[in-house]
Amino acid sequence: MTDTFKLPPVVLRLAAFVGLLAVIAAVFQFFAPAYLSNGNLHALLRHMSVNGLAAIGLTFVIVVRQFDLSFPGVASLGAMTLGFLLATGYSLSASIAGGVAIGLLAGIINGTAIAYLRLPDIVTTIATGGVAIGLSYFYSNGTSISENFFMSGILDLNDAKILTFDMPVVILACAAVAAGLILHASRFGRSFYATGENRVSAHFSGIRVKAYVLAAFGLCGAMACLAITLLVASSGAANVSAGSQLLMPAFAAVYLGAALFGAPSIPATLAGTLLMSAMLNGFTLLAIPYYYSDAIVSTVLIGAIAIFDPKLTATLGNLLRGRTAR
């Protein structure tokens, strides 16, 4: 048996990633000289924090080979819960905990329906996402909430700095390290991957596969609400459509990362998020309206899936090898 397509080692993939990043940076630097300025890099990384957190949560679900389309709706519900708790006068930490707990609960509901009641993942999460959006209207009839925000100190989540790093970046880094340790350096990560790659053999190896599917959805819901907390902190208000902008960048980051590094993982997702944010930030800097950048995100997503696909990768790989050989 011979390998049909030898995957290039990690170094090559890393080089490809750095190369891509350099190309993006060079292009934007050319058109907008402020791109690589200190201030903009901070903005870029803050932007990356929100999408990165959501994408990290989604990574777990993709690793166990399921889909979650509910996290944008759940994030909206989390944002409104957070805003409501702050406006009613709860402390910052209690409010954040409340928002994240709502996300965790929604994820657990998804996971129970899918892993234990064996409902189909796509439609179930679309429905629960819809319900979550509906529920998010209840706090304020759909108007945005910003009372007490200044007093509560939530804005510091966006503005504070630890050493030279912005608070959101620190939060993302902590979350990424924690998620990375779980997924890549612990027995639990092994079980997540085993569940996704071959559920039957994982079951035969004594892994409680249903519990891991449940956990993946739970983490995805909680991380989406943590992400939205940062978004609320940066915009200074919670509103019911906050979550909808998470869907595409998160999917694009996970798939782009997986395409670059061969499989979904936390570093791959971070790399994917960084690439997406580098592009989106550049477009913002050039004052290109959001609706164009959405088009870019979706095009990148289509490209990433095509590259992620093993059949197409193999063909592309053969083409590339043929070219270097010549």
Add this chain to the structure above:
Amino acid sequence: MTVLSENVTTGRSRPDFETFFVRYGLFLLVLAAFLLFAWLRPTFISAGNINDMLRSASIAAIMFLGLTWIIAAGEIDVSFMSVAALANMIVAGLVAAGYGWPLACLGGLLAGVVFGLINGGLVAGFKLPALVITIATGGLAGSIAAAIGLGTSISLSSTGFVGSVLHANIGIVPLITVVVAVVYGLSYVIQEHLTFGHYLYAMEQNRAAVVEAGVPVNRILFLLYILSGTVSAIAGILLTADLSSGQPYIGSSYFIDGLTAVLLGGMALKYGKPNVIGTLAAVLLLAALLSGAALLGWTDSQRQIVRGLLLLFGVAVVVWARRKNRAHI
């Protein structure tokens, strides 16, 4: 020896309460919803309200026709509502720019066909995962729609010939409803009596068997995505006239409705298999819900929750009915 029973007496048509409930429950639900709303708010069954309901239900029914068969064949399309929004904005943009309605409609239709081709090519041709592909193409269509209006809606002063067609009535029934009824009737024939429809359901259950029998499965899938793109575009064009404007974000309100209609409709008649008659009934239910909820003063969010729960309920019933069906093999 030769036993081909004269009357088809199988487990399926055994007259017990549960099977009856699953097969016809949706129609009863529609009836119950109409009666309930009529009782609570008599204006619900006024001629004007019926007329409005039928019109909006007809547009939705057109949009969900392709989706019904795609899900019946075991695939998914979550770009349909964004394609409708794109067609809606293209028409509005072209009319506002002075190109006239006929040309504008052609433009909208073309966009639908193009997105159908893209989806079909990537899913049926390259065999890429349908869900993520249609998330991405839907995003692309949605952002082009937004870009056309530079992020806002385009309002129109006239609705052209599309408006006249849309608002033509036969008695209290809109003409468009009659057209939709005819289209759905034809679709029913295609679904039940032509090989195309026959293979849809076979594909969903055992694609290997269908491929082995020499059926061009990929061509079916390709056609389905083109159909879905086209009917979504037609619905988008009608929406332009209905709202006398182009609304770039009109899609999102049809997203959950579409999936609810198809999956809830799957309950009816065919035991959890999406089918055109079921979709039609479910669309009526959703239209009644929208109108009734407005009359009762429900908020959008309450309606949204009801729709989400209906979808969950539909999925649960479908899964349960099928599992039960498989269980007594």
Add this chain to the structure above:
Amino acid sequence: MATVLSMRQIEKRFGVVKALDGVNFELEAGEIHALLGVNGAGKSTLIKILSGVYAKDSGTIEIGGAPVELGSPAAAIAHGIASVQQHPELVNDFTGVENIFLGEEAGKPGLGGRIDRKAMRLAAQKLLKRFPIEIDLDRRVGEMPAVDREIVAVLHALRREDIRILILDEPTSTLTEREKASLFQLMRSLKAAGIAIIYITHRLEEVFEIADRFTVFRGGRNVATFTSRAALESGVSIPELMLDEKTGDIFPPRTGEAGGEVMMEVRGLEKKGLFSDVSFTLRRGEILGIFGLVGSGVDELSKALFGVIRPDGGEIEIQGKPAILKDPHDALKRGIFLVPGDRRTEGLTLSKDVVFNTTLAHLGKASWIGGFLRFGRNRKAAEELARRVALQPPKLDRPVSAFSGGNQQKIVIAKGLYRDSQIYIFVEPTVGVDIGARATLYALMRELSKKAGVLVISSDCDEVHGVADRTIALYKGRPIAHADAAPSRDQLLAAGIMGVRS
């Protein structure tokens, strides 16, 4: 009778393995011809060549006296050869009629044809008139009993009128006794209609019941062809014909230390419709073998012993303590490890490397408190295990999918060694494994048996007989021979394929 098919000097190689070595085979019109042989004897390869799935390396095939090339399944059908797979593909929610004519509902190909249900029913009626059999074709296939599904698949294969040769691959393996009768009735009416049937089976008594002639395969050659009557009258020993003479050298010597501590005691284990009344005792220091054909319930038995399926009745005692196995997690904790029959779907995570797979069944051992993996130690452990099982090549970073079948099996065993279990259950341990690796695997089993109880479950009679200290045969879910006896090879084979008590 006229010879309808004649195959001469057919050869087929897979890599270095010669699957068919100069096979000659003749089939007469309207006969039922059974193919017999142990796994790997060449029967399946022959029928796959005949149905156009494999291409032969050399030799000639003649149909009705004219030489033909069967390059594809479509070409085979065009020459009048239809085959029914062991597990036919059917659409459950469609009726029998709809399944028979799947793809030909409209009289013309294409997607726009109008389904002519009346014509389909007429054609179905015509089929039933040609081949009289009792079946309700208006039922959904999903509601049909196994035999009716089989009949639908046969009729699907025979919907074209020009089919002259029908291949049936172990059609009875999942049928009950009464269902079998109804399939045989169909086969007789096909025969009466002049269709020649090639029929693969492992069950000898069926051969005498239904087949006119049979051909025995061994080691890629056809060794004998008899008419059923002549075989009955002359009293020739078919098991002896089926078994290879030169075996034994790949099996490790028996240690003769049987009689250690009781590791597992099973009494009256039963799962309705699959197996019943299974009792045995497994001791430390011995290998217990269970021989059973595909469909005899052995695979399900192994899963019941590992907690994958719950038995309906009976008791399992593990090291003297009664145990109810909730799931594999539970079974592993109680010291049972299963080397499953389908290693690619049940035993391995193919896309991951050797270290990932070897440590997967005991992640507790592979990690510190808090669940963090001990990378260095796990790698060392995997290295050592790879050496112990003689993994070739010993490259731990390769995905498991890149290894050969035998080496994949070694990785599953390494996974079991890492778990340090007290009871090892091997199911079909050497399917798809070449002869060199087989010797290594058998030696490993023997080595394991020094510290643990080893149960080997297989449909390969030679393997069970060669490696085990004691053997049982399972026939249609029931144990035949007594566990204390060590029957001879043909006794064991006879018990497993005919249900004959020794």
